[in-house]
Amino acid sequence: MNRTEEDLLLALRADEPGYVAPAPVLAAVGRLIVRRRRRRITVAATLGVLAVLAALLVPALSHKPPAPPATPPTTPATPTSRPALAITVREGDVNGTRFNVKFLSKNLQAFNVSSTAPAFQGTLMVYVQGRPLHEKYMPVDGAPTVTVAGRPAHYAVRDVPPTGPATHRALVWEWAPGGWAILEQSEGVPQIGLPPVLAERVEFGPPVVTRVPLRIAHLPAGHELAGVQWGYFNVSFRTLPTGSEPATTVYMYVLPTRDVDSLTAEHQNLTVAGHPSKWVPTNLSQYVDMGQCTLQFRTLTAPNPPYLEELVRGITMAPDCVSEATWFPATSSIAGGN
Amino acid sequence: MTFEEYAAARLPALLRYATVLTGERALAEDVVQEVLVRAHARWRRIDEPESYLRRMVVNEYLSWRRRWSRVVPHASVGLPPSDAPDHPTSHADRDALRAELALLPRRQRAVIVLRYYQGLTDAEIADALGCSPGTVRGYASRALATLRVSPRVHLTQETR
Secondary structure, X not given: OOEEHHXXXXXXXXXXXXXXXXXHHHHHHHHHHHHHHHHHHHHHHHHHHHHHHHHHHOHHHXXXXXXXXXXXXXXXXOHHXXXXXXXXXXXXXXXXXXXXXXXEOOOEEEEEEEEEOOEEEEEEEEEOOOOOOOHHHOOOOOOOOEEEOOEXXXXXXXXOOOOXXXXXXXXXXXXXXXXXEEEEEOOOOOOOOOOHHHHOOOXXXXXXXXXXXXXXXXXXXXXXXXXXXXXXXXXXXXXXEOOOOOOOOEEEEEXXXXXXXXXXXXXXXXXXXXXXXXXXXXXXXXXXXXXOEEEEEEOOOOOOOOXXXXXXXXXXXXXXXXXXXXXXEHXXXXXXXX | OOHHHHHHHHHHHHHHHHHHHHOOHHHHHHHHHHHHHHHHHOXXXXXXXXXXXXXXXXXXXXXXXXXXXXXXXXXXXXXXXXXXXXXXXXXXXXXXXXXXXXXXXXXXXXXXXXXXXXXXXXXXXXXXXXXXXXXXXXXXXXXXXXXXEEOOOOOOOOXX
């Protein structure tokens, strides 16, 4: 029998239902969301009770100094006032535009940005003062001149579509003297232009501490924290060896163990700091089973690199590592996060 | 776009895709339902929902099949009658091919669906499955051999 790829495609398309009934699925999704939300609230309430008990048992905990008065939200924060894992850009909804933290390091705050009016999907990057602007975001000849909140701004990253006029994917301005902010539209999203009103919705305020699903007591000698990224089901940490050449970057992801289960191809069973671990050479990754969540270390060239045992020994997972309600404050929980 | 707007607009397409991937409408609905519930909890952190959810569907299908296979004998997993329009030729062979597709190991089937139905490159499939492009090619090669499908000569990795 000589079957062709066309036969295969037709067979697959034959499995494609001509009619689907989304309503029952949507209704079931709604019911499950409510049920799981109730479960999370129960867990959070239990933790709240434990926190109150702890405060009663340890009087010192209840004598915290009063919080400082809130600074007006549009006041730019100075570089020294922001710990590496805190944000000074207002998160959440600002006049119909949503800002959600995506990546933090001592030099950069990055946020996912989405808006319906005007329609926009992309990233906001806010650099500390004194960091030079990357060549990619230099002004483009012939682009219109604009201002953002009265400050000079420019367009960058020109796109030339097959038909129609050239557009620009990025809007760049100084949020403070010597501090660059960049609003960049996602690749693959139809270009709509970048009205300065979007950039004017970026508001600054006092540092707000972010949360992470684990504590890292210390980093191995010769490494420093390069940044934390909030992803789909992972939070990644990068450490950079400071005393060796060439420098290599270590990526660590926190994943729900149930998701990792399906990714295990050919592997070698190991143990790291008393935890079961799998080395998967095809992924260039080593997975360390921490119970509900698993740590994935990429991109390795061999299993059990020297730093791994020391790093994992100092890690404590949040009580429920897939529920943000139980996560730890990043600045005090991640070595180097302050 | 809010989660509700996205789900209302894209759910039919996701269900069609999941049905082709799993070969079973009921399983596809379960997989998509679970994926949407989990995506809802993370919605504000999702950059590109379309590709992300399709990737979630694949991974959910792979792990789901593993759990499912503990309690249901593999041979009893049947194919639903097709809703696609009839074609005058090759009907019997196509049904045979569909039955053989349903018997493929789950990762091989996922690779075949992603490559031929979704039109992804081997690198994109590797990214979705968390393995190397070489591994993807290995799965595809074994699946095509099992199905007795002759790959076109010009469809090399370089041109895909």
